[in-house]
Structures are given as structure tokens and as C-alpha cells.
Amino acid sequence: MPLDANPDLPRFQQIRLILRDRIRGGYYETGMPLPGERQLAQEFGVARVTVRSALARLEEEGMVARLRGKGTVPTFRHASTAATAVRGGLLDNIVSVSKRTRVTVLEWKRMPAPPAVSTALDLPPGAAVLKVVRVRKFKAQPIAYTEVFVPDDLAGALDRHTLQDTPMLVALEQHGVHVVSADQTLGAAVADLQVARILRLSPGVPLLRVSRIATDRQGRRVQYLVGLYHPERYTYQMRLSRVGGATRVWIDADSSEGDAAGSTTISPLE
Known part of the structure; x- marks a missing residue:
């Protein structure tokens, strides 16, 4: 998914919003890690550091947890909302x-x-x-x-x-x-x-x-x-x-x- 070439938001914020919507909408399988940083960077056409910044913001919001050996796992649960x-x-x-x-x-x-x-x-x-x-x-x-x-x-x-x-x-x-x-x-x-x-x-x-x-x-x-x-x-x-x-x-x-x-x-x- 290419990002807006002339965005009002920085690229890491665009990625954060896209991933956030996917997590809330159930796009990713429950309990399974998100695609890795390299795969996401290729999907969005950005450097890995940009993806890493987006994931860090999602972690601050409580949307994901970054677990050693498991990757980045969604923690958002619809039932708790x-x-x-x-x-x-x-x-x-x-x-x-x-x-x-x-x-x-x-x-x-x-x-x-x-x-x-x-x-x-x-x-x-x-x-x-x-x-x-x-x-x-x-x-x-x-x-x-x-x-x-x-x-x-x-x-x-x-x-x-x-x-x-x-x-x-x-x-x-x-x-x-x-x-x-x-x-x-x-x-x-x-x-x-x-x-x-x-x-x-x-x-x-x-x-x-x-x-x-x-x-x-x-x-x-x-x-x-x-x-x-x-x-x-x-x-x-x-x-x-x-x-x-x-x-x-x-x-x-x-x-x-x-x-x-x-x-x-x-x-x-x-």
C-alpha cells in the first residue's frame, strides 16, 4: 500500500493509523504476530526505522506488545472496549x-x-x-x-x-x-x-x-x-x-x- 506522497502527517504516523485501523478491524489473526518490520517496510515503501517508530507509538497506545522471540502481537480486544x-x-x-x-x-x-x-x-x-x-x-x-x-x-x-x-x-x-x-x-x-x-x-x-x-x-x-x-x-x-x-x-x-x-x-x- 503506497503512502501519500505529499502527506499532512509524517510517514510513521500514516503507517501507525493504517495498522491501528487494521488491528481494530480484526484484519490480523488474534494471537498471531503482525508481519515483521522488513515485510511492513516493503509493503509501505519506507525504511525499517519508520516502521519501528510506528510500532513504538502503537505500543504506547496499548494496541500492540512487542515480545522477544515472538514479534509484535496485537493486544487490542473488542470485548474490553x-x-x-x-x-x-x-x-x-x-x-x-x-x-x-x-x-x-x-x-x-x-x-x-x-x-x-x-x-x-x-x-x-x-x-x-x-x-x-x-x-x-x-x-x-x-x-x-x-x-x-x-x-x-x-x-x-x-x-x-x-x-x-x-x-x-x-x-x-x-x-x-x-x-x-x-x-x-x-x-x-x-x-x-x-x-x-x-x-x-x-x-x-x-x-x-x-x-x-x-x-x-x-x-x-x-x-x-x-x-x-x-x-x-x-x-x-x-x-x-x-x-x-x-x-x-x-x-x-x-x-x-x-x-x-x-x-x-x-x-x-x-
Whole structure:
């Protein structure tokens, strides 16, 4: 399989993605080693060192194991994927997911709001905010890296130790701040060096990006979140149904865990 002659990605990354898709799709026989470096180098028309770099990245992701005397063996198992994946949705589901996962606070600091943050929270430029950076894990596997900003006067409700054990929305509610709605945008991003290390991925891997602005009963914007989610351990599931002239979107959580579901209404289906 010839590689793109003028790629946006380095050749070792192209090979990594091709092999990754093959492993996930069951292309290689379970329990059997992948073709050797020399054979793969011939297939892709590259040097062995390029193939070696691709395999090293796959090993970092947990897709393969390189065993002495046996070669490179796939370790990805389809049956385990569901066991290490979390479904997310809207506000009720977010709280439920938070209770089923574990979080580590990487950063907690007061700072002047960057322009994008002051705009999102409807604050004056440079207003004081609290920044909280966290990594969330499910069954010991990292699933999300989040940066959250709140107005500085709410920092007392979100001390570092509280956020180790209490979902942020719950902590705000305990402080008298009742979040009733949120504007949320889904998109794509790629893992930079820091995020890749935290989520145990290779740099450049595509991620789900979620940005959310939460609003309380008084219409005040009280939280701005940007989250980057592991592409294999976090899923965002929606069920669309036609109700009258509009479409109601149900965000389903994992029913086996007894989670609630949230809903929102969007324009009619075309």
C-alpha cells in the first residue's frame, strides 16, 4: 500500500493509523504476530526505522506488545472496549458520569481571564477567574482532560480537595449556584504533547473536543469548560425522534448503571 506522497502527517504516523485501523478491524489473526518490520517496510515503501517508530507509538497506545522471540502481537480486544468506555450527555448525565469516575486535579489557580474565557463567561477583559485542570479516569484508564474556568467569587466552592471527590456541578449547587442550562459545542482536536501524555496516546491522535458554557437560574454564566476526550474510551450517544414540528434529542447515558437521560429540542429534521 503506497503512502501519500505529499502527506499532512509524517510517514510513521500514516503507517501507525493504517495498522491501528487494521488491528481494530480484526484484519490480523488474534494471537498471531503482525508481519515483521522488513515485510511492513516493503509493503509501505519506507525504511525499517519508520516502521519501528510506528510500532513504538502503537505500543504506547496499548494496541500492540512487542515480545522477544515472538514479534509484535496485537493486544487490542473488542470485548474490553465497552468495559472501559463511558457515555456522556447533558447535565444530569454529566453528574452521573462524574460519580462513576475518578478525577485528579492537575492545576488549581486564580488568574486573569484570557480573552476567550472572559468572552465565554461574559466578564470584563482580564477579570479574575479560577482555572481548574483535571484528568478523569474510568476503571483506571484516562478518558478526559478538561480545563474549567469559573468567576473568581465561586472559587471558595471549588477548593482543590473538594474537586477530588465531588463533581463540579454538585459542588456549585452545594454553594447555592444552581446550573439549569448549558450551551455545548462538539468538535475535533488533535492531542498535543501534554494531552497525549496524560491520556496515554500518541501526539496527533484525533480527539473529541467539547466546549460548554453553563448558566445558573439568574442567567449568569458560571462555568466555561473545554474538554478533550479519549476517542476510544468516551462516546457521545444521541437518539433522535420526531415530536410534532420539532426534533427532540435525547442524550442517553448507560442504562445499565441506572443513569438518567437529558433532552433538548432542536429544529425539525430536514
